[in-house]
Amino acid sequence: MSASTFPPSRLSFAARAVSVVCLAWAGLSLTVHSGPAVATVAPGTAQVAWLPAAADADIEKAFAQGKAEGKPVxxxxxxxxxxxxNQLKATLFNRQDFIExxxxxVxxxxxxxxxxxxxxxSRFKVRGYPTMILFNTDGAEITRLPGEADAPAVMNVLQMGLAGGRPVKTVLAEAKAGKPVSxxxxxxxAFYSWxxxxxQLVPEAERAPLLAQLASSCPATEAETATRLLLKxxxxxxxxxxxxxxxxTVDAALRERVKKLLAxxxxxxxxxxxxxxxxxxLAEALAPKPGADRQAMVAALDAALVRLQxxxxxxxxxxxxxxxxRVELARLGQPKDTLKPKLPEALVKQVRDESARADKEVTEGYERQAVITSVAYVLGQSGLWxxxxxxxxxxxxxxxxxxYLMSQLAGNAKKQGRTAEALSWSEQAFNKSEGPATRLQWGASYVAxxxxxxxxxxAQIEKTVAQLIREADGQQGAFYERSARSMQKVGDKLAAWNAKGQHKAVVERLRAQLSPVCAKLPAGDSQRxxxxxxxxxA
Known part of the structure; x- marks a missing residue:
């Protein structure tokens, strides 16, 4: 996830709540029904007993507890x-059924x-926030929970995993081999967080072919599951x-099948x-070229989204x-960097109205952090900068x-060509950022x-990079995972900046500052x- 910009249609995906979920605990015939909101707990009442972990010893303790108590982790x-x-905290972790x-x-x-x-x-091979992984009592990964699904669906997958689910690698291997899979x-x-x-299961470039293979192999009795795999x-x-x-292979029959589902x-x-x-x-996959088929698919998708909205x-x-x-569908066929897209007036009005409503009604801190950032994004996508x-x-x-909001303001200003304002917001975002990994990430964005x-x-580039090197020197894990990628981003940007050697003196001074930091790290440590x-x- 970038510190400065994101597609919130993906990022505001976390754990959606407010549907009643009918869970047949014994038989695991788990179906989700729309309806009244599932109760959530008020602050200060019963909560999930989270065990904070910051080191391998904490994890080993958690796994030991799980093994002793016969509980997954x-x-x-x-x-x-x-x-x-924040959306997970606002809509899943505070649900009474999740807490129970x-x-x-563990x-x-x-x-x-x-x-x-x-x-x-680095140990768990996780990069994106948030990631949720369910392990069995032996420490094998059962599944990665789908933060993009709504809360009832997450509860569904969680319960299936808790009911003696086999490791996902085993299940996938048997499904691919045509062996029996329940x-x-x-x-x-289908609900795995791909x-x-x-x-872990498949290289990203091979994901779509794998999902297509699974969709075609899925039993006819599991039509809904096969459809999910096909859509993905x-x-x-x-x-x-x-x-x-x-x-x-996309043909008229497949388009009709999807349009029937959307209706x-x-x-x-x-x-x-x-x-x-x-x-x-989905619109581009099912109708790759502009024309009647594309228009019909966009109309079907928009109608479905209107209902969901x-x-x-x-x-x-x-x-x-x-x-x-809906806004992204309406922008199809227009340049992706269009600042003032041509959109239906009624849709633009809905964006404005939803923005005002959200600003007025969303007051809970976790939910607001998730919702307002998404609303600000769609306002920009609608040309309402x-x-x-x-x-x-x-x-x-x-x-x-x-x-985080300052980073969005920087992104808005940059897109509109307001350079000084973009730099100012980016600098403020870095200065206000908190937490060692976050500061390296925001600092890397400012350097970029x-x-x-x-x-x-x-002078400012050297000053900022030097500050990041000093901060990295004072951290335990500055060259692991996200933090390592943040520092490498800095290096890559400096390499491009100094492509012709025009800033060689600055780079040499920075290299001299970084070298002793690296020398302190154990030779066998991946951080080195x-x-x-x-x-x-560079």
Whole structure:
């Protein structure tokens, strides 16, 4: 996730609540029904007994507890500023049914800014916030929970995993080999968090073909599961290498099949997260070229999103994500960097109205961090840049992580060519950022902004990079996972900045400052190699 910009139709995906979930605990015939909101707990009442972890010893203790008590272990990896993490806190972790089920597992929370958190990220192969992994009592990974699905669906997958679920690698291998796989295991594959897989099961480039293979292999009795796998494969096909051979042959019959699903409110609701998060990709996959087929597919998707946008059983974040999907559909065929897209007036009015409503009604801190950032994004995507800026600036004093909003303000200004303002907001965001890993990430974003927008400002670039090196020197895990990527981003930007050797003296001074930092790291530690590589290209 970038510190400065994001597609909230993906990022506001976290744990959606407010539907009643009918869980047949014994038989695991788990179905989700729209309806009244599931009760949440008030602050200060019963909560999940999270075990904070910042080192391997904490994890070993949690696994030892799970083994002794015969309980699986659920690891949650997140950050204070992260909008979807805040949405999880607002709509899943505070649900009474989730809190009750948490007694069946050992709940471990890893804050990405704790001293040893990035090393743990390397251990579990997690990068994106949030990531949730369920392990069995032997420490094998059962599944990665789908933060992009709504809360009832997450509860569904969690319960299937708690009921003796086999490791996902075993299930996938048997499904690919044509061996018997239970209906619940097929559902777990369909709801697996492929976006946070980090190549644990399959390289990203091979994901769409794998999902297509699973969709075709899924038993006819599991039509809903097969449809989910197919839709995800189609979205992946559209977002992959445009030169790659399509893994799914799209014809009129397939388009009609998807349009029939989109016209069915119950079917659309069951595939809500896929439809909301991948609407433009689905339109492009099913109708690659502009024309009548594309127009018909966009119309069908938009109609489904309109229903989801008005579905009171969905969280506000999901409803806004549906609105974002509609705006992105309306932008298809226009240049992606269009500042003032041509959109239906009624749609623009809905964006304005939803923005005002959200600003007025969303007061809970976690939910606001998730919702307001998404609303500000869709305002910009609709060409309402002044409205987006005004909302973000008015929300700064209400946010527990205002630096995230400052990064969005920097992104808005940059897109509109307001260079000085973009640099100012980016600098403020870095200065206000909190937490060791977060500061490296925001600092790297500021360096990138300086190199791109003010390459002549050698003094400020050197000063900022030197500060990041000093901060990295004082951290335990500055060259693990996200932090390592932040520092490497700095190195890559400096390499581009100094491509012709015009800033060689600055780079040499920075290299001299970094070298002793790297020398302190053990030769056999992966951090040492990461540190040594930071300025190698520069």
């Amino acid at each position: 659920l690891v949650y990896w997140g950050a204070k500023w992260c909008p979807p993490c 089920r948490s007694k069946s597992f 709940a471990v929370s890893i804050d990405g800014d704790l001293p040893g958190a990035q090393k743990l990220g 209906p619940n295991e097929w559902r777990m594959l 976006d946070t897989d980090e190549a 494969a189609l979205a992946g096909q559209a977002e992959g290498d445009p030169k790659a051979k399509p893994v799914i 069915d409110p119950a079917a659309t609701r069951s595939q809500m997260d896929v439809v909301v998060n991948f609407a433009p990709s 008005g579905d009171a059983s969905l969280s506000r974040a999901d409803r806004i994500s549906a609105l974002i999907g 002044k409205d987006s800026d005004a909302l973000l600036q008015a929300s700064l004093p209400k946010s527990h992580s205002p630096y 902004a300086l190199v791109e927008l003010a390459p002549q400002d050698e 190699a990461s540190c040594d590589n930071v300025l190698k290209k």
